Amino acid sequence: MTTRGIDxxxxxxxxxxxxxxxxxxxxxxxxxxxxxxxxxxxxxxxAKFFRFMAxxxxxxxxxxxxxxxxxxxxxxxxxxxxxxxxxxxxDYDAARAFMSPRKAMEAALAxxxxxxxxxxxxxxxxxxxxxxxxxxxxxxxxxxxxxLVKAELxxxxxxxxxxxxxxxxxxxxx
Amino acid sequence: xSAICEYQxxxxxxxxxPIWCPGCGDYSVVQGIYRxxxxxxxxxxxxxxxxxxxxxxxxxxxxxxxxxxxVHGRALPIAQGIKLANPDLLVLAAGGDGDGFSxxxxxxxxxxxxxIDITYIVMDNQIYxxxxxxxxxxxxxxRITVTSQHGSLEEPVNPLLYTLAYGAGFVAQASPTDLASxxxxxxEAIRYPGFAFVNIQSPxxxxxxxxxxxxxxxxxxxxxxxxxxxxxxxxxxxxxxxQYGRKLHLGVFYRNPExxxxxxxxxxxxxxxxxxxxIPRERILDLFIKK
Numbered sequence: 009m010t011t012r013g014i015d016x017x018x019x020x021x022x023x024x025x026x027x028x029x030x031x032x033x034x035x036x037x038x039x040x041x042x043x044x045x046x047x048x049x050x051x052x053x054x055a056k057f058f059r060f061m062a063x064x065x066x067x068x069x070x071x072x073x074x075x076x077x078x079x080x081x082x083x084x085x086x087x088x089x090x091x092x093x094x095x096x097x098x099d100y101d102a103a104r105a106f107m108s109p110r111k112a113m114e115a116a117l118a119x120x121x122x123x124x125x126x127x128x129x130x131x132x133x134x135x136x137x138x139x140x141x142x143x144x145x146x147x148x149x150x151x152x153x154x155x156l157v158k159a160e161l162x163x164x165x166x167x168x169x170x171x172x173x174x175x176x177x178x179x180x181x182x
Numbered sequence: 183x184s185a186i187c188e189y190q191x192x193x194x195x196x197x198x199x200p201i202w203c204p205g206c207g208d209y210s211v212v213q214g215i216y217r218x219x220x221x222x223x224x225x226x227x228x229x230x231x232x233x234x235x236x237x238x239x240x241x242x243x244x245x246x247x248x249x250x251x252x253v254h255g256r257a258l259p260i261a262q263g264i265k266l267a268n269p270d271l272l273v274l275a276a277g278g279d280g281d282g283f284s285x286x287x288x289x290x291x292x293x294x295x296x297x298i299d300i301t302y303i304v305m306d307n308q309i310y311x312x313x314x315x316x317x318x319x320x321x322x323x324x325r326i327t328v329t330s331q332h333g334s335l336e337e338p339v340n341p342l343l344y345t346l347a348y349g350a351g352f353v354a355q356a357s358p359t360d361l362a363s364x365x366x367x368x369x370e371a372i373r374y375p376g377f378a379f380v381n382i383q384s385p386x387x388x389x390x391x392x393x394x395x396x397x398x399x400x401x402x403x404x405x406x407x408x409x410x411x412x413x414x415x416x417x418x419x420x421x422x423x424x425q426y427g428r429k430l431h432l433g434v435f436y437r438n439p440e441x442x443x444x445x446x447x448x449x450x451x452x453x454x455x456x457x458x459x460x461i462p463r464e465r466i467l468d469l470f471i472k473k
Contacts, residue, residue, distance in 0.1 A: 045200075089190055093361045101205050101385075103204035104204050
């Protein structure tokens with residue numbers, strides 16, 4: 009989780025909203041990648057969950073983009089995807105072939121915790137009151153997302169305590 | 183076209199879905215490459231990406247650049263030929279540690295001494311992953327694999343020392359433990375005018391040892407800039423490179439402050455010089471006609 013070239017002290021509300029949209033987009037793309045990886049490695053339940061997460065991130069991104077459009081219309085975008093690295097997107101290392109739904113959900117939960125930490129860490133540097141409120145709101149939403157994932161986790165049967173890796177064959181030759 | 187377009191990482195991503203094992207370090211490496219190429223801003227049709235054989239050598243297919251997944255160990259000679267045939271192309275070569283330092287090990291020295299303007303990215307996972315876990319040239323001594331059941335008796339090749347010793351003008355190391363730094367390092371390597379080598383410690387989640395996974399790599403990683411390393415100091419770079427396998431130093435080990443002329447540049451100069459007094463193509467047969 010890193011950023012490059014973002015001056016949080018000087019961040020405007022327009023740029024903050026654009027940044028938030030990009031963060032959601034990055035997470036959506038990563039979950040779609042993970043779903044494709046799970047399809048490739050015959051792990052349909054984890055793929056289904058990652059698609060569910062991708063949809064959630066897309067929905068949140070659309071809401072933020074609509075808000076940006078209402079407030080700032082077609083004003084040019086000054087932030088780029090190159091400025092953010094894995095803010096809400098799960099780390100590539102979090103995926104595993106044949107991972108259980110529980111492991112998939114735990115990976116998503118860790119990402120939501122990471123995103124919350126990002127907004128909280130940025131808050132002290134922010135000068136603009138509107139941006140501060142937005143980041144507080146977004147950090148709160150990350151907590152809601154954590155609750156959403158926890159609710160999905162609660163639907164699963166109790167954890168057997170066994171590792172998924174004890175039951176899998178080696179990946180097929182590529 | 184290239185002067186007025188701004189490219190984003192997604193512009194370099196092809197529709198082909200990677201089939202690496204989930205969790206493989208190469209997923210981060212390809213992201214780092216997309217981001218570096220976006221920062222460079224050359225359009226995909228001005229880039230050629232050449233690889234050998236292995237898991238990591240699938241990488242050209244996952245980009246929108248021209249790609250050639252060649253034969254084992256031969257990424258560099260083919261990349262060299264492409265660069266000489268069309269010096270305007272941005273040429274990248276990639277592969278694994280086995281492809282680069284075993285099967286293709288003999289080629290690196292010659293690209294370095296010629297200083298061909300190519301960026302060579304090695305995804306070093308210290309194992310042959312595609313063929314299911316055999317000892318590779320960078321596997322640590324004592325490593326137990328399917329081809330070293332009682333532990334390897336061999337000292338590993340040190341890719342950093344190897345390339346520095348042959349005189350490479352740019353040598354760096356990166357890792358998926360820090361994607362932002364990896365993208366910057368690849369970008370810097372591409373911008374270097376000459377042969378540039380980037381060793382990326384990219385974990386194999388299936389056959390790699392626990393210590394070589396992201397958590398293990400993070401525990402031994404150290405950024406060269408925080409050590410106060412001067413990348414213009416080749417001897418200091420060689421000193422640091424000796425810790426390969428024990429420490430994971432991330433950043434630029436060496437960047438020649440006065441880059442040598444590139445072979446492709448010299449070829450162009452030679453061609454220009456010789457073409458001055460050359461007979462035009464349409465009069466070439468005159469050489470064989472008695473007057």
